[in-house]
Amino acid sequence: MDSKGLWALLWVLVVVGCAVALLPVASVGAVADAGATGATVQEDEEPVEREELDEADEVHIDVSLLENGSATFEVDYRYFLENENNTEEDWEELREQIDSDPEAFTEAEMEGWDSIRAEGQNETGREMNISNATVSTDESPAPRDIGHVQFTFEWSSFAYVELTEITAGDALSGFTLIEGTTLQITGPEGYAVHEHEPTADSTEPNAVYWDGGGTEFNDDQPRVVFIENGDSAAEATEPDDGLPTTWLAVLAALGLLATGAVIGWWLRHGRDDKPAPGGDVAAPPPSNEAPASGNAAGPPPELLSNEERVLRLLEERGGRIKQQEVVAELDWTEAKTSQVVGSLREDDEIEVFRIGRENVLSLPDEDEE
Missing domain, CATH: 1.10.10.10 (Winged helix-like DNA-binding domain superfamily/Winged helix DNA-binding domain)
Known part of the structure; x- marks a missing residue:
């Protein structure tokens, strides 16, 4: 082969090699373009969503118990508008994100609560499930403008039930209330708080309330015992x-009447025990007691x-x-x-x-x- 043939062959190899090298680059670019609204964006957005929720000024956790031991949770993230942390524009942006994709926010929130549920299930030995999770947004104008992001969900077997007594809190054993976080546990209708620990910041006849600020419950806390119809009626x-x-x-009065009746009976019949004329003795009044027998006590316990x-x-x-x-x-x-x-x-x-x-x-x- 002459020199011209060698140069021609070399150029063919160079062109083919470049084409092969460019194929992976073109494929990655096509996948990125095709998934611009898919997983790539989702991976970038989820941390932003959690960061937005973490910037709430307060978080209120309200637990409402049912008679079967299940509970309805409402977790209220509150944003004080027109302050240095959360402006009206920030709130509206967050609200639009939630309204456009509520499932993503709900899934992220429930992931954290499901970890707490799993620990509670291991601690108590009761099988628990979280279901019916939803998220909503709202605003309240008084006493100040507040934006609300509220998650609600059902937690089965959250409390322990025995007859007319419901004991709640063991599923949250060791839970920590950070600054700006509160926890309220409310009993079912017709139940009242019998005892609770640790000492609550506020109590009502059927609810206890703890305010955060570094409050960390011990291994057997929080603990709230509710009793049907209240403790005062029992006491x-x-x-x-x-x-x-x-x-x-x-x-x-009944005692006086009974005493009078006994005295009257004795006055009428007391002399019957004396010997009758002719030496006969009056028979004693019949006894109401059943004659003793081996079967009086009933069958043996076994x-x-x-x-x-x-x-x-x-x-x-x-x-x-x-x-x-x-x-x-x-x-x-x-x-x-x-x-x-x-x-x-x-x-x-x-x-x-x-x-x-x-x-x-x-x-x-x-x-x-």
Whole structure:
């Protein structure tokens, strides 16, 4: 091959090599152009969204409990408008971003809450789920102009329920309230706060409120116990508190009537025990007591169901007994006792109420319709 042929071959190799080298570059450019509104932009936008939310002046977390232990969460990010941090223009820009793609904001917010849920599930052993998450924006003009970004969602098995008592907070164990963050836990309608820890910054009959500022709950905090119908009604039945004056008067009157009846009976029949003419002795009045027999106590405990054993124990105690005494008397666990008591209560075999911090079981009043 002469020199002209070699030069021609060299030029062909150079052209082919350049073409092959340019193919990957052209492919990357085409993918970037095609995904300009896809994943590339999403990766850039998500940190901006979280940064915008983190610039809120206050964050209010409101937890509303249901009787089954689930809870509705409302997380309210508040932006004080016309200050150095958040202007009207900043707020309107954030609001437009949320309204144009609410799913992205909701997903980012729920990612953080789901981590808290997972820790709460491991801590409590209760299976929990977060669902029905939504986001909305709003403004309130008084007492100052405030922009609101509100997330709402449902949290199943958030609280522990036992009979008429609901204990909440263990799913948030170790939760920290930073400056500008508040937490409020509200009980269901008809329930009142019985006890709570740590000491709340504000309390209502059925709600407790903690204000942030570095408040860090311990491993077993926050903890709020709600009781159906309130604690005051239960404490009114405490024996140590005494009975109302009206009832004391009624009992005293009944006592006098009973004493008078006994005296009257004795005056009429007291001499019947004296020897009758002819040496005969009057027969004593018939006794109301049943003759003793081996079957008076009923079948042995091992032949009774768990429910029958509780009912027998109630009858032996005059129709009323504390639940903890059932645990001790029958040598059962608290969980087993609660299960049996719950079954009896559902069948209207017994009634359950509270005295102080304890459950008291009683047989239903037969006179009630």
